[in-house]
Each structure stands twice: as C-alpha cells, then as structure tokens.
Amino acid sequence: MTSPAPAADLARAVRSGSRSAADVLDGYLAAIDADEEEIHAFNLVTAGSARTRADEIDRRVADGEDPGLLAGVPVALKDNLCTRGVATTCSSRILEGWLPPYDATVVVRLRQAGAVVVGKTNMDEFAMGSSTEASAFGPTRNPHDRGRVPGGSSGGSAAAVAAGFAPVALGSDTGGSIRQPAALCGVVGMKPTYGTVSRYGLVAFASSLDQIGPLATTVADAALLFDVIGGHDPLDSTSLDRPTPRALSVLDDGVGGMRVGVLTEFMEGASPDVVARVREAAGALAAAGARVEEVSVPVVTLGLSAYYLIAPGEASSNLARYDGVRYGLRVDADDIVAMNTATRSEGFGAEVKRRIMLGTYVLSAGYMDAYYNQALRVRTRIIEGFDAAYRSCDVLLGPTTPTTAFPLGEKTGDPLTMYLSDVCTIPSNLAGHPAISVPFGAGDDGLPIGVQLLGPALSESTLFKVAAVVEAAAPESPAPAGGGRS
Amino acid sequence: MKPGWEMVIGLEVHCELKTRTKLFCGCPNEFGDQPNTNVCPVCLGLPGSLPVLNQKAVELAMAIGTALNCQIRPSTFHRKNYFYPDQAKDYQISQYDEPLNVHGHLDLPDGSTVGIERAHMEEDTGKTTHAGASGRIHGADYSLVDYNRSGVPLVEIVSAPDIRTADQARAYATELRAILVASGASDGKMEEGSMRVDANVSVRRSASDPFGTRCEIKNLNSVRSLGRAIEYEADRQIALLESGGTVEQQTRHWDEGEGRTVALRSKEEAYDYRYFLEPDLVPLVPDAEWIQAVSDTMGILPAARRARLVELLEEGGESTATRADQVATVVDLGLDDLVLAAVAAGVGAGLALARTANEAATDPPAARQIGPRSYVALLTMEADGSLTATQAKAVLGEMLAAGGGDPAAIAAARGFEAMSEDSLVATVAEAVAAHPDEWGRYRDGEDKLAGFFTGLVMKATKGQADGKAINAELRRLRS
Numbered sequence: 033m034t035s036p037a038p039a040a041d042l043a044r045a046v047r048s049g050s051r052s053a054a055d056v057l058d059g060y061l062a063a064i065d066a067d068e069e070e071i072h073a074f075n076l077v078t079a080g081s082a083r084t085r086a087d088e089i090d091r092r093v094a095d096g097e098d099p100g101l102l103a104g105v106p107v108a109l110k111d112n113l114c115t116r117g118v119a120t121t122c123s124s125r126i127l128e129g130w131l132p133p134y135d136a137t138v139v140v141r142l143r144q145a146g147a148v149v150v151g152k153t154n155m156d157e158f159a160m161g162s163s164t165e166a167s168a169f170g171p172t173r174n175p176h177d178r179g180r181v182p183g184g185s186s187g188g189s190a191a192a193v194a195a196g197f198a199p200v201a202l203g204s205d206t207g208g209s210i211r212q213p214a215a216l217c218g219v220v221g222m223k224p225t226y227g228t229v230s231r232y233g234l235v236a237f238a239s240s241l242d243q244i245g246p247l248a249t250t251v252a253d254a255a256l257l258f259d260v261i262g263g264h265d266p267l268d269s270t271s272l273d274r275p276t277p278r279a280l281s282v283l284d285d286g287v288g289g290m291r292v293g294v295l296t297e298f299m300e301g302a303s304p305d306v307v308a309r310v311r312e313a314a315g316a317l318a319a320a321g322a323r324v325e326e327v328s329v330p331v332v333t334l335g336l337s338a339y340y341l342i343a344p345g346e347a348s349s350n351l352a353r354y355d356g357v358r359y360g361l362r363v364d365a366d367d368i369v370a371m372n373t374a375t376r377s378e379g380f381g382a383e384v385k386r387r388i389m390l391g392t393y394v395l396s397a398g399y400m401d402a403y404y405n406q407a408l409r410v411r412t413r414i415i416e417g418f419d420a421a422y423r424s425c426d427v428l429l430g431p432t433t434p435t436t437a438f439p440l441g442e443k444t445g446d447p448l449t450m451y452l453s454d455v456c457t458i459p460s461n462l463a464g465h466p467a468i469s470v471p472f473g474a475g476d477d478g479l480p481i482g483v484q485l486l487g488p489a490l491s492e493s494t495l496f497k498v499a500a501v502v503e504a505a506a507p508e509s510p511a512p513a514g515g516g517r518s
Numbered sequence: 519m520k521p522g523w524e525m526v527i528g529l530e531v532h533c534e535l536k537t538r539t540k541l542f543c544g545c546p547n548e549f550g551d552q553p554n555t556n557v558c559p560v561c562l563g564l565p566g567s568l569p570v571l572n573q574k575a576v577e578l579a580m581a582i583g584t585a586l587n588c589q590i591r592p593s594t595f596h597r598k599n600y601f602y603p604d605q606a607k608d609y610q611i612s613q614y615d616e617p618l619n620v621h622g623h624l625d626l627p628d629g630s631t632v633g634i635e636r637a638h639m640e641e642d643t644g645k646t647t648h649a650g651a652s653g654r655i656h657g658a659d660y661s662l663v664d665y666n667r668s669g670v671p672l673v674e675i676v677s678a679p680d681i682r683t684a685d686q687a688r689a690y691a692t693e694l695r696a697i698l699v700a701s702g703a704s705d706g707k708m709e710e711g712s713m714r715v716d717a718n719v720s721v722r723r724s725a726s727d728p729f730g731t732r733c734e735i736k737n738l739n740s741v742r743s744l745g746r747a748i749e750y751e752a753d754r755q756i757a758l759l760e761s762g763g764t765v766e767q768q769t770r771h772w773d774e775g776e777g778r779t780v781a782l783r784s785k786e787e788a789y790d791y792r793y794f795l796e797p798d799l800v801p802l803v804p805d806a807e808w809i810q811a812v813s814d815t816m817g818i819l820p821a822a823r824r825a826r827l828v829e830l831l832e833e834g835g836e837s838t839a840t841r842a843d844q845v846a847t848v849v850d851l852g853l854d855d856l857v858l859a860a861v862a863a864g865v866g867a868g869l870a871l872a873r874t875a876n877e878a879a880t881d882p883p884a885a886r887q888i889g890p891r892s893y894v895a896l897l898t899m900e901a902d903g904s905l906t907a908t909q910a911k912a913v914l915g916e917m918l919a920a921g922g923g924d925p926a927a928i929a930a931a932r933g934f935e936a937m938s939e940d941s942l943v944a945t946v947a948e949a950v951a952a953h954p955d956e957w958g959r960y961r962d963g964e965d966k967l968a969g970f971f972t973g974l975v976m977k978a979t980k981g982q983a984d985g986k987a988i989n990a991e992l993r994r995l996r997s
Contacts, residue, residue: 113566127565268568348792349597349794357663358562359564367656368603368655396790396792
C-alpha cells in the first residue's frame with residue numbers, strides 16, 4: 033500500500049522534466065479562474081509572480097538543477113503569513129496597504145523547496161473565528177456546498193485545496209483553525225507540535241498557541257509539506273532545537289500493535305453521523321492490527337473555557353501594535369489617543385474587538401488571577417490529563433468537529449455557538465501537542481466529515497502513520513460541487 | 519534639609535548596555551545615527567516578527583549583578599502593555615516578578631551601604647520629538663519618532679529605600695556610574711541618556727516612623743540635578759505636611775530651568791500595565807559556569823581600585839585620611855592606571871596622586887590620551903628634582919592641551935632647568951640679607967615667614983626654584 037500523493041507526484045514530474053511547472057500552474061490558475069469568484073478562497077491571487085516563478089523552476093530543471101521536493105508545486109498561503117512585497121492583510125482593514133519587508137520562515141523554506149506561491153487565502157480576521165465569515169473582505173464559501181461555510185479561520189486555505197485551486201496550502205492553527213476547516217472541506221489538515229514549525233513571519237494571534245501547518249488532499253502530501261516547513265529556526269525563540277520528527281518516510285509502516293484510544297469526551301457532544309464515522313475509523317484501525325479502547329480525559333472539557341481566556345489575553349497584547357502610527361490604516365484625528373482610537377475602531381471588525389476587550393479585561397489588575405492565571409492552571413491540568421492518557425495509548429481518536437459544515441450566517445449572531453465548533457480541537461493547542469484531521473466519508477447531509485488523531489508532543493511520525501491507515505480505509509469522500517481539479 | 523525631618527530615598531537607574539547589537543535583533547546599538555536607520559522588522563515591532571535574546575546583553579546584565587553583589591538566578595520576561603508611539607509593539611518586554619539579579623548591595627566610599635533590590639533586563643523605547651509650543655505630546659503640532667533606540671538593551675537597577683540624604687544619593691549615583699563603566703556594562707553617560715535616574719522621595723519626622731507617601735521624580739539628567747531635585751522635593755513635602763496637608767503619591771517631572779518638580783500624574787492615573795509572561799521568549803536560566811565566566815572577565819571595580827591606591831599611600835608613609843577625595847576623584851575618572859604606572863616607576867604615591875587628581879583630572883580624556891609612558895616620564899622629572907612643581911604643572915598643562923608630547927622636550931623648549939644648588943643658596947642669602955627684620959622673627963620661631971622668603975626667591979627665579987629646596991636652605995641657615 034502506498035499513500036496517494038498528488039502534490040509529490042507533480043513535483044516528481046517537474047523534477048524529471050516530464051511536465052513543466054508552467055503547465056502545472058496553468059491548470060490550477062484555470063480552476064481559480066473558473067470558480068474563485070464564487071468561492072472567494074483568496075484575498076489575492078499572485079498569478080503574475082507565480083508564472084515568473086514557474087518559468088524559473090522550468091529553467092532550472094532544463095539546466096540540470098534540482099529545484100527541490102516541491103518543485104513547481106503551487107501552494108496557497110494563509111494571509112497571515114508574511115510575504116515580502118506582497119500584501120499580507122490577515123483579512124483586516126487595519127493592515128490595508130501594508131507590504132511586509134520580509135518573508136516568513138515557512139515561505140523561505142517553501143521557496144527553497146521549489147514551491148510556487150499562487151496566492152494569499154482568506155481567513156477570519158487575525159485568525160479569530162471558525163467560519164471565515166469574520167473576514168473584512170467577505171466570507172469564503174465551502175466548495176462542497178456554496179451555501180455553507182468552509183470553517184475557519186484557515187477557511188480560504190481549506191477551500192482552495194478542496195476546490196482544486198492549489199494541491200496544498202498552509203494555514204495556522206491556534207484553536208483548530210487548520211483542522212476544523214480541513215474537516216468541513218473534506219481535506220487533510222495538520223497542526224504540528226508547538227515549536228516544530230517556526231512562527232517567524234506568522235502574524236500573531238495568540239503566541240503560545242499559534243502554529244503553522246499543512247493542508248492537503250492526502251496524508252502523504254501533508255507529510256511532505258510538514259517535512260519541508262519544519263525544523264529549528266534561530267529567529268523563533270520558541271522553536272525547538274532538536275530534530276523534527278520525519279513524517280514522509282514512515283507513512284506506510286502500518287499500525288500493527290499500536291494502542292489507539294477513542295476519546296470519550298469528544299464523542300459526547302458530536303452529532304450521531306459524526307460519531308458513527310469515528311467509530312468506523314476506529315474499526316478500520318482495529319482491523320489493521322491496532323488495539324482500540326475507550327479513553328476518558330475529563331479535563332479536556334475545560335479546554336474551551338480556558339482557551340477563551342488565554343487566547344484573547346495574548347491577542348489583546350499582540351494586536352496593540354495596530355495603532356495607526358507606523359503602518360497600515362491610519363484614521364486622522366485631533367490627538368494621538370483620538371487617532372489610535374479612531375484607527376482601531378474603524379480598522380478592526382466586531383469579533384476582533386470582542387476578543388481584545390475580553391483579553392484586556394482578563395489581564396487587568398484585580399481580575400488576572402481569577403481569569404487568566406486560573407486558565408493557565410487549567411492548561412497545566414489538561415497537559416497532565418493527556419500525559420496520563422498517553423501512558424496507556426499511543427494516539428487518541430475522535431471527531432475534528434461536532435458537526436459538518438453549517439450554513440453561512442447561521443452562527444454569526446451567536447459567538448458562543450460559533451466558539452463551540454472548536455471544542456474538539458482546542459485541547460491540542462493548549463497542550464502544545466500535534467493533531468491531524470483526516471477526511472472520512474460524509475454525514476447524513478452528504479457533507480465531509482473529518483476524524484481527528486491526537487498524539488503527545490513530537491509524535492508527528494506516529495500520527496501520520498496512523499492517519500495513512502485511516503485515509504486508506506475511508507469511505508469514498510464526497511466530491512466538491514462543480515469546479516474541477518487539474 | 520529642615521531640622522526634625524528625615525528623607526527616605528530610593529533610586530531607580532536605567533542604564534543602556536554597551537552591546538554591539540540590540541536586545542532582541544541584530545540592529546546596531548548606536549547613539550546619534552540618522553533617525554530610523556538602525557531598524558528592522560523586530561525592533562519596529564512589525565507584524566509576524568519575533569524577539570531573540572542577545573546573549574552578550576545577558577552577560578553584561580550578569581556583570582552588573584555580580585558587581586552589585588546580587589544573586590543571579592533563573593528569570594523570565596514579561597510584557598508591560600501600554601500605548602505610546604515610541605513603543606513599537608505597544609508593549610515593552612521587561613523582566614517583572616522573576617528578575618535576573620536580586621538582593622545585592624552597593625558600598626559607598628563614605629562607608630555606608632545601600633541595598634539593591636533588583637537589577638533586571640528590559641528593552642528601551644524609541645524617542646519622540648514633539649513639535650510645537652508644549653514640547654509634550656498633548657498639544658503638539660506633530661510628533662516625530664526615531665526607533666533607532668527601540669530595543670536597545672537596558673538594565674534597571676532598583677535600590678532599596680536606604681538613602682537618607684541628597685549627598686548620599688549623589689554618591690550612590692556617582693559610584694554606580696563608576697561600577698557600570700568599570701564592569702564594561704555601560705558607558706554611563708547621563709547627558710546622552712545612557713544612564714537615567716528616577717528618584718523616589720518621601721519624608722518622615724524620625725527614623726522610627728513608617729515611610730511617608732513617596733513621589734517619583736523623573737527627568738534627572740545629571741548628578742547635580744538629582745541632588746537639587748531631591749532637596750526641592752523633600753522641602754516641598756515637608757512644607758505640605760507642616761501646613762497640615764498630605765503628600766499625594768505622584769509621578770513628578772524635574773524642571774531644571776525652574777528648579778522645581780511638577781506633577782505629571784497621580785496614583786489614580788497610573789497605568790494598568792497588564793503584565794503577563796512574554797510567550798515569544800523562553801525562560802533565561804544562566805548556569806553556574808556562565809555566571810563564573812562573566813565574573814572572571816569583568817574589570818576591577820572602583821572599590822577595589824580605591825583600596826589599591828590607599829594601600830600605596832600607606833606603603834609610602836603618606837596620610838590617607840586627607841587624600842580620600844583625591845583617591846575618589848582619580849578612580850571615578852578612571853585615571854588610577856596613571857597613578858599605578860607612576861608608582862611602579864618609582865614616583866612617590868603622594869605626588870602621583872596629587873598631580874593626577876589636581877591637574878590630570880581637569881581633562882580626563884586628554885590625560886588618558888597622553889598615556890602612561892609620557893605621564894610617568896614627567897612625574898619622574900618632578901620627583902628627581904629636574905623640574906620644580908610649578909614647572910611640572912606647566913609642562914603637564916601643555917601636554918594636556920596637546921593630548922601628548924615629550925615632557926623633556928617641552929621643558930627644554932620652555933627653558934625650564936632646575937636651578938643649581940649654588941645659585942639657590944645665593945638667591946636665598948640675598949633675600950635674607952635684604953629683609954633683616956623678617957629674618958630675625960623667623961629665627962625666633964615665626965615659622966610662617968618661611969612662605970614669605972619662599973615667595974621672594976620664587977619671584978627672583980621666576981618660579982624655577984624648588985619650594986622644598988628653599989625651605990631646606992632656610993632651615994639650614996637658621997640652625
């Protein structure tokens with residue numbers, strides 16, 4: 033059994049000269065032309081620079097050079113990854129007109145591997161949201177049902193991969209922002225161990241939780257992308273100075289003898305069709321030789337509450353710099369405080385303001401211990417809870433999201449309901465652990481369902497290995513409505 | 519200071535570390551360059567940028583801790599959140615409840631000791647210039663920000679409230695500055711802002727009373743203004759209390775021109791900085807080996823250097839009590855190496871110290887430029903009598919003005935040659951013969967008339983005679 037890897041196949045074809053990078057790119061640009069207007073996966077399509085770049089790759093191949101593991105592979109980048117000289121907006125008005133003078137470390141690594149950036153994808157403003165509806169530039173639509181959300185906040189990246197606009201994409205995951213949209217769009221999405229992928233050049237939402245990761249159509253492509261972007265970076269002090277687990281080389285090792293725990297607490301809030309799919313996936317792992325059992329980690333149910341204190345607290349500080357003084361939007365006013373206030377009032381959307389206010393409150397003198405510090409204590413208990421579970425099993429299995437994709441507009445008026453869609457993904461961020469969402473058939477509504485695998489810190493190799501088995505056993509996935517892949 | 523009152527003073531000193539690069543990025547740490555040229559995504563706080571701690575800055579901070587007898591311990595960084603345009607990220611990365619250096623002390627030359635509560639690391643802000651009449655951000659026509667200073671490494675040294683007089687505060691600032699320079703951590707230039715002092719001042723009726731309400735005074739740009747501001751502020755608080763009022767806890771601004779402090783903001787207006795652990799950095803945990811290496815490479819500190827000079831004076835049989843000021847001056851100006859070199863070459867410690875503290879100290883940079891070799895040559899000429907004190911001072915003055923020179927050549931060019939003994943004896947004899955009355959009184963024991971005769975001889979020889987030799991001759995004639 034070999035895991036399918038369309039992006040890796042493209043790179044192989046380009047490196048061998050059997051297909052040109054320009055030809056590969058044209059196919060994806062044609063798909064973008066056909067459907068992007070309706071899907072709105074991108075804030076910016078960089079067709080021109082992508083063509084120049086594809087030609088350069090082809091020239092290098094012609095000259096006998098090897099452009100790298102991702103030679104000629106089109107990649108979509110979430111619009112919170114800094115790209116030198118190319119607008120990076122975080123889907124916010126407040127960054128309007130800002131051109132970063134530098135590339136994020138992951139962008140540098142993609143380029144060194146020969147990838148071709150096709151555009152910057154839409155997202156919830158500053159990655160705060162679960163539907164991509166909180167974008168200043170309008171929502172992205174789910175390619176499987178254009179009346180539904182793609183999830184978020186990396187909804188643009190997930191939709192771009194699902195719609196065939198790019199074979200792979202990068203997103204960022206602070207509380208599930210890669211895995212949740214991957215599940216809702218029927219693609220693979222993975223959040224690495226905190227510290228394995230450099231955050232340098234990722235516009236911060238909540239620094240202790242943010243992690244960049246891959247989205248792809250298959251597990252093997254996600255593993256390839258992870259191998260390219262991972263590894264120590266001296267520009268990020270929280271980057272782990274140790275070898276990154278290699279993902280690609282272990283993919284086909286199988287799960288014989290492995291211990292898989294089905295996480296009770298994640299199953300409890302999920303809809304019956306989602307639960308049924310997770311049970312099927314568990315059955316498939318058992319059939320492949322794994323020992324499957326129910327595991328309970330009661331403390332994970334506190335994750336959502338802790339997250340909505342820690343993440344806004346950090347965000348309130350991270351987003352202070354958007355004050356109109358140095359870059360981006362400035363709304364003129366009579367004095368500095370009025371200018372700051374006017375700029376931030378006009379530049380930020382409602383959800384961002386909500387979280388800045390919440391975060392400012394929880395860090396305030398007199399409230400900090402009751403809220404922020406209490407949340408940090410819960411965070412420690414969640415880590416301990418996972419540690420205990422991982423003494424008896426290698427990976428945990430559960431749903432990625434409680435439901436399939438919901439209709440546009442359904443939850444925008446009720447932030448708390450929106451927040452609940454991340455209930456199964458948040459604990460991994462709080463623990464700093466890796467997790468991956470793998471498409472596994474459809475729900476009663478015919479929309480994609482993702483199952484999630486969780487592992488302890490630096491267990492990426494194991495996770496990818498198990499994910500490959502789940503992927504191979506998955507029922508036929510629904511195809512996106514309309515639009516095709518090249 | 520009004521009788522019946524006691525001041526309680528604590529000082530917070532910010533010093534810029536003398537690193538090649540900034541605290542969290544590779545930009546040059548340079549004063550005086552074109553605005554906004556030493557900047558990058560990190561020190562401009564651009565979206566997506568991350569700080570990486572400068573190891574050299576940590577070493578200099580540990581050197582300060584070592585010099586101030588602190589415990590150096592595992593520490594963390596926090597974010598101090600407040601909006602101001604010179605703050606690129608609208609938060610400052612600073613050490614908060616777990617600082618690098620704690621529980622130290624500083625011994626002052628007068629024998630007193632001031633506790634050091636902490637010496638922690640933080641980043642500097644940019645610099646704002648406000649155009650318009652107010653000179654402040656409120657009411658400015660426009661404001662300019664220079665981020666060259668943004669991210670420059672600072673250490674904030676917080677003293678215990680152990681200081682009791684303005685003089686002691688001045689001595690503390692002076693000694694601390696000398697330590698910062700000697701340890702290689704900072705150039706300690708108050709006028710350029712590389713050392714900035716804030717004073718917390720309160721008053722009370724007696725040493726057994728609890729501390730009074732304090733005010734923090736900012737904008738103290740010299741040791742002199744530190745002393746003036748403290749005296750003014752203590753008097754202001756005493757006047758308030760004596761008239762039945764109360765002192766309000768405030769931050770106050772020292773107005774050098776007006777010679778007074780003005781309220782900036784009260785405690786109620788104080789910011790809530792919302793400190794929390796900086797998630798972009800990891801804990802700083804220096805191991806014993808690293809701490810030892812820093813201590814081993816540190817220069818000799820002022821207290822030890824003063825002790826060395828005192829020791830040399832004692833060995834030479836000189837009085838040390840009357841020369842404490844000279845010792846302090848020489849060490850404070852970093853000219854003690856010149857004294858040591860001269861003594862090593864056989865010059866008496868008293869002479870070497872006097873020339874250095876009185877003459878060389880008038881222009882320390884020039885004195886350092888002269889260098890030990892020429893300086894020692896000059897002092898040797900004076901010590902062996904080839905130049906009189908007056909001549910030696912004149913030659914040294916020329917060397918200081920020129921920043922160097924060969925003392926023998928300068929002396930020759932000026933026609934300085936020590937008088938022969940014969941001609942000295944003859945000149946003294948003439949003076950004695952011309953003033954028989956005074957000579958008689960001198961012979962009868964009126965010793966102070968020696969000065970009268972010395973003056974006459976000096977005048978007659980245009981200063982070429984050696985005062986000591988004249989005195990010896992006068993004593994010989996009398997006996």
